Amino acid sequence: MSKSPIRIGTRDSQLATWQAKQVAGKLQKQGHETELVFVKSEGDLDLSTPLTEMGGKGVFTKALDEAQLSGQVDIAVHSFKDLPTENPLPLKVGAILDRADPRDTLVAPGGTDFLDDTSYQATIATGSNRRRAQWLHRYPHHEVVDIRGNVNTRLKKVEDNDWDGAIFAAAGLQRIDLGHHISQYLDWMVSAAAQGAMAVMIREEDENMQEIIEALNHDETALCTTIERDFLHDMEAGCSAPVGAYAFIEDGQVHFKAVALTLDGSERYDYEETVAVGEASDLGHAAAQDLLSQGAIKVIEEMKSDRR
Numbered sequence: 001m002s003k004s005p006i007r008i009g010t011r012d013s014q015l016a017t018w019q020a021k022q023v024a025g026k027l028q029k030q031g032h033e034t035e036l037v038f039v040k041s042e043g044d045l046d047l048s049t050p051l052t053e054m055g056g057k058g059v060f061t062k063a064l065d066e067a068q069l070s071g072q073v074d075i076a077v078h079s080f081k082d083l084p085t086e087n088p089l090p091l092k093v094g095a096i097l098d099r100a101d102p103r104d105t106l107v108a109p110g111g112t113d114f115l116d117d118t119s120y121q122a123t124i125a126t127g128s129n130r131r132r133a134q135w136l137h138r139y140p141h142h143e144v145v146d147i148r149g150n151v152n153t154r155l156k157k158v159e160d161n162d163w164d165g166a167i168f169a170a171a172g173l174q175r176i177d178l179g180h181h182i183s184q185y186l187d188w189m190v191s192a193a194a195q196g197a198m199a200v201m202i203r204e205e206d207e208n209m210q211e212i213i214e215a216l217n218h219d220e221t222a223l224c225t226t227i228e229r230d231f232l233h234d235m236e237a238g239c240s241a242p243v244g245a246y247a248f249i250e251d252g253q254v255h256f257k258a259v260a261l262t263l264d265g266s267e268r269y270d271y272e273e274t275v276a277v278g279e280a281s282d283l284g285h286a287a288a289q290d291l292l293s294q295g296a297i298k299v300i301e302e303m304k305s306d307r308r
């Protein structure tokens with residue numbers, strides 16, 4: 001019997017390619033043939049516009065979505081944190097893969113001693129409002145500057161500039177063997193909803209592919225990232241908002257943390273809760289309601305007026 005290979009769509013960055021190959025490997029283990037199809041995204045092609053001004057939602061996913069809808073590819077592999085929480089297209093998440101290290105990290109080529117010096121006005125690079133706001137909340141005397149590009153491009157920029165450091169997702173660096181650049185794990189920073197997790201998209205009506213892809217789903221990661229993304233969705237915040245959410249499971253309990261800040265980090269709203277796995281399905285929604293009633297509505301209004 002000759003069957004055509006499963007065509008896996010991916011962006012062509014080193015990280016995206018690594019992730020797509022990971023999915024290919026899992027499918028091959030189950031006896032399927034696979035083929036990678038590289039698709040360029042708007043977010044990768046335009047490096048001069050700050051990410052926060054590109055309309056935020058879906059700049060990295062649009063081209064892959066189109067390739068999938070037109071039938072050029074069967075499935076698409078995404079960093080789950082790059083997927084908008086609202087999706088009007090006839091595409092759906094077919095599986096969420098086991099999560100890697102969800103933490104943010106600091107890459108500081110000259111070392112991290114400067115962090116202890118409260119009179120030193122360090123310069124830190126990040127293109128993420130979530131990272132910017134949390135950094136400024138903790139280090140209000142620092143300056144945060146914008147940085148764009150895929151992981152490799154950003155690392156190069158850190159080498160070429162005299163910034164004191166830049167913030168990266170641990171998973172992104174580790175996956176492509178660049179973990180040795182990490183100077184410090186930012187355990188205090190609340191990561192982005194679904195950071196470190198990969199999602200495989202399928203066409204909504206593709207029942208054959210649904211059955212194949214479902215087998216890759218990691219239930220615990222799916223539960224945790226769903227809670228995180230429910231929170232993000234209810235904050236009406238999009239991927240560029242200064243909002244973080246992280247859930248993990250230990251001893252049958254879900255531990256969940258969520259945070260929303262003003263862009264300058266001066267105001268911060270926190271939520272923390274632990275509940276049994278069986279009672280966790282509403283946690284993301286509850287957190288959003290709690291933070292909004294604490295006053296975090298201000299954060300969202302700031303996003304709307306600023307378009308950042």
Ligand SMILES: NCc1[nH]cc(CCC(=O)O)c1CC(=O)O
Binds near residue numbers: 167168171196
């Ligand atoms: N923002 C882009 C992006 N999307 C996913 C990752 C890393 C891998 C992941 O978090 O799953 C990164 C790089 C980064 O944030 O430094």
